Amino acid sequence: MGLELRQNLKLTQQLVMTPQLQQAIKLLQLSRFELLEAVQQEMLENPMLEEAPKDVSEESETPVQTDDHRPDVAYDDADLMRNADWENYLGDFSSTSKQVQYKETEALEEMMSYEARLAGKPSLEGHLLWQLCLSNITDEEEMIGEMIIGNLDSQGYLTTTVEAIASESLSPKSQVESVLRLIQRFDPVGVAARSPRECLLIQLEMLGQDDPILLSLVDEHLEDIEKRRYKPLLRKFKILMEDLKAYLDIIQSLDPMPGASYGSESTVYVSPDVFVYEYEGDFVIVMNDDGLPKLQLSPYYMDDMSLSVKGPDREYLHDKMRSAMWLMKSLHQRQRTLYKVVESIVRFQRGFFEHGVTKLKPLILKDVADDIEMHESTVSRITTNKYVATPHGIFELKFFFNSALELDDGTQVGSESVKAIIKKMVSEEDPKKPYSDEKIAAVLKEKLDVNIARRTVAKYRAVLGIDSSSKRKQVF
Known part of the structure; x- marks a missing residue:
């Protein structure tokens, strides 16, 4: 087989993404704030680009007073008004102190910047470390406490075991348990707990609640309370529904997620385009x-x-x-x-x-x-x-942009409209007899002719953050 050089002509089509086209596509999907940052950055990098001056509207001409139209004020009175020391005259009844007046006359470059006046939101870790440093403990216990605080999640729960901390710090397990018990009594109370049950029990202890029925409800029957299985609890403890309601009010006043208030999430503000x-x-x-x-x-x-x-x-x-x-x-x-x-x-x-x-x-x-x-x-x-x-x-x-649901007459309705109707139905229902998913589907079918399955109602309800009928039901 011989080798040879040959020229041939081939015509193909391909999409070339130029830098300009990439920039245009990127600008399309930027939000309003991101677009403003991109434009400001480009103005810093490109000397040919600058902000156009704002159009200054012609202000209405204000007539200037001449000497002939000045108010008739005697020279002595005008001199008195100009030179009088009003602050010394008013004394303690002055609206502003001299110290404030001196600050107002300071040069702008000597004043504190706006960023320096903003206070940072305290973190859960920093808040606990501050309390740990104020505690009367040894250096070794302080090191154990720092390890415990470093292993907390965003909700304030301990994500590791006492054995692991004892092994890493080369300390006895009893000493780690002692430091853990100390931290669990810090503010917020119940932090560094290993389960919701332990967290709530610690809070009850700090509140001085020692009722055996209340402690048993938290220690053994949290699942029954969550699923609203109240009748077995009434039979076991031989109490009335009013007594159980009083216990539940105390439990509901507790915080099962003590570290959530120190979350790092910030509010996102939206500016319409x-x-x-x-x-x-x-x-x-x-x-x-x-x-x-x-x-x-x-x-x-x-x-x-x-x-x-x-x-x-x-x-x-x-x-x-x-x-x-x-x-x-x-x-x-x-x-x-x-x-x-x-x-x-x-x-x-x-x-x-x-x-x-x-x-x-x-x-x-x-x-x-x-x-x-x-x-x-x-x-x-x-x-x-x-x-x-x-x-x-x-x-x-x-x-x-939303999907469609079929009506009996062959027309369609948007899924967001159905979600809004479901949300309104739930807000207007009887709390003691909430609508089930089957009932919501039946009402939509009967009144609005919307063909919707029960599982679709359950999906929309989950998207809207609405609990099931068993959890929405109010017994008391």
Whole structure:
């Protein structure tokens, strides 16, 4: 077989993801706060990019008083008003102390920054270590206590065994038990417990509760209390329902998760990207541009590039100019796409904007994509982490896309509408006779002609965070 060189022509198609295209796709799926951070970072890195100056509206001209229109105040009175020491005159009745006045006259650079005034939220570990350092214990016991505190989970429970801590610290098991008992009496009481039963028993001990029936209920019958099996408890302890209710009130006042209040989760605030207002029977879409800088090319560098700059510097400015222009174009395209998607959603879900969640219709990404003549992936990206303020509250754009349930007449209803109806039914039910999943499905079938299975009701109820009927039932 001979080897030879040969030339041939081949035509293929391939998608090339340029850096500019990657940037445009990334901007589509950024949330409002992430977009603001990305723009600010780009302004720091690109000298050709700067924020456009705000339009200063012409203020109404205020007539200036001339000497002829000054109020008739005698010279001596004016001099007295200007030079009088009012603070010494008022004495103790002054509204502000001299110390405060001195602080108000300090230079701005000498004042404390805003960040330095923010207090950090104490952690569970730091709160317990602070109490441990104040305890009258030896260095070895303090080391054991630090190991115990370091093995607590976010709920405040001990995640390891006493034997493991004793083995690692080379200390006797009895000493570890003694330090563990000390920490369990720290604030919050019951922390470092190994089970909910132990946690609640410690809290009862610190409250001075020594009733044998109450201790037995916590020690042996927590599962019965959780599943509301009250009749066997009444027979065993030979007590009335009112007595059992008093015991349950004490138990419910305890905290089974003492470390949860020191969680590190912070509140996430949402700023809507779009506002939808109702005006004269129609809906108006307004983009939320508040806080987003308006960008422009730097006039200073544009003049330099057209005059004296040559060579590598000129090429550098050309690259930065192209990057800045592409960023401004991508931001404009992002806002335009977001507007078109919200406009399409308002057309499809007009019943929701007029009447609320119960009128939400089934909708998929393909419906909106076909309506605005874009790809489904573009619609998916632009609806990620975007929020719209409607007459019925703030919702994520993904909320308007939901599956369909069949009605008896052949039409469809959105799953979110059914969830809203289930939530309303549960909120209005009799607490002593709550609706079961079968009953909810039957009511939906009877009143709304919704064909829904019991397991679907159970799934929707779990998504809404609603307990089963046995747990919702109130005996007392």
